[in-house]
Amino acid sequence: MRPYFFLLAAGASLLSTEARAQFNFAPGTYQLANGSKGEASLKLMLAENGSPTMMVGVKNGKERKFRAAEVTSFTVESHQFVRVNDFRFLSGTDADFKEPALLEMLETGPVELFYYHYQVEMGTNFKAHVRLPMLRKAGTSTFFAYSPGRTPGFDQKLAPGTFVAALFPADPVLQRQFATNAVSRAQLAAAVHAYNQGVRLTP
Numbered sequence: 437m438r439p440y441f442f443l444l445a446a447g448a449s450l451l452s453t454e455a456r457a458q459f460n461f462a463p464g465t466y467q468l469a470n471g472s473k474g475e476a477s478l479k480l481m482l483a484e485n486g487s488p489t490m491m492v493g494v495k496n497g498k499e500r501k502f503r504a505a506e507v508t509s510f511t512v513e514s515h516q517f518v519r520v521n522d523f524r525f526l527s528g529t530d531a532d533f534k535e536p537a538l539l540e541m542l543e544t545g546p547v548e549l550f551y552y553h554y555q556v557e558m559g560t561n562f563k564a565h566v567r568l569p570m571l572r573k574a575g576t577s578t579f580f581a582y583s584p585g586r587t588p589g590f591d592q593k594l595a596p597g598t599f600v601a602a603l604f605p606a607d608p609v610l611q612r613q614f615a616t617n618a619v620s621r622a623q624l625a626a627a628v629h630a631y632n633q634g635v636r637l638t639p
Contacts, residue, residue: 458479458480458512458513458515458517458540459479459480459481459482460479461477461478461479461492461494462477462478462479462512462513463475463477463478463512463513464476464477464478464493464510464511464512464513465510465511466478466491466493466507466509466510466511467507467508467509467510468502468506468507468508469505469506469507469508469519470506474495475495476493476494476495477493477494477495478491478492478493478494478510478511478512479491479492479512480492480512480517480538480553481501482529482530482553482554482555482565483528483529483530483532483533483554483555484529484555484563487501488503488504488530488532488533488535489504489530489533489535489537489538489553489554490502490503490504491504491507491510491517491538503535504519504535504536504537504538505519505535505536507519507538515540516540516541517538517539517540517541518538518539518541518550519536519537519538520536520537520538520539520579521536522536523536523537523539523552523579524579524594525537525552525568525570525579525581525590525594526554527552527554527556527566527568527587527589527590527591528554528555528556528557528564528566528588528589528590529554529555529556529557530554530555531589537552538553539551539552539570540552540553542625542628543625543628543629543632544574544632545574545628545629545631545632545633546573546574546631546632547571547572547573547574547603547604547628547631547632548571548572548573548574549569549570549571549624549625549628550569550570550571550572550579551567551568551569551570552567552568552569552570552581553565553566553567553568554566554568554589556588556589558588564588564589566587566588566589566590568581568583568587568590569581569582569583569621569624570582571600571603571628572603573603580595580599580600580603581594581595581600582595582597582600582614582619582621582624583595584597584617584618584619584620584621585617597614597615597616597617598614598615600614601614601615604631606631606636607631607636607637608639609636609637609638609639610627610631610636610637613627613637
């Protein structure tokens with residue numbers, strides 16, 4: 437088995453146990469595109485070896501794999517995923533497939549925050565797991581990537597900070613920070629949550 441090299445976004449930090457949880461079988465619930473709902477042991481399996489990213493479930497001792505198009509949403513432990521059709525940011529190994537994306541939902545409210553998980557081949561012996569933040573205005577279907585600094589396997593031209601900044605019209609100070617990529621990945625979830633709660637930065 438080849439070793440894995442995990443990246444937290446573009447940093448070289450190992451993913452925490454909590455962040456890795458959705459990639460190990462754990463109790464969860466699912467809803468399929470055909471309307472079926474249920475409970476099973478679930479995990480997210482990233483694209484590799486000629487197979488796209490999928491939801492994998494074990495129920496009554498039998499394992500089944502579901503392509504993204506077959507899934508509407510699923511939750512494993514505290515991690516909730518939703519299917520997104522026509523996702524224009526497919527990166528890494530996902531770029532080899534014409535599949536919907538399974539995005540992890542982090543924050544709801546006027547601005548929604550998601551993580552897009554994908555895998556990148558990093559030479560002969562390594563694979564990088566990238567967690568790329570995606571944002572959108574609630575009630576819309578247009579996503580914007582927030583990628584300050586280099587992100588493996590991702591085209592940086594698809595992520596100008598001004599696009600994300602436009603999602604925060606009620607806070608000009610925060611807008612300027614996003615437009616200049618001054619909000620770090622570590623600060624992102626807290627910044628979006630605070631904005632959705634009505635907190636505004638002062639000049």
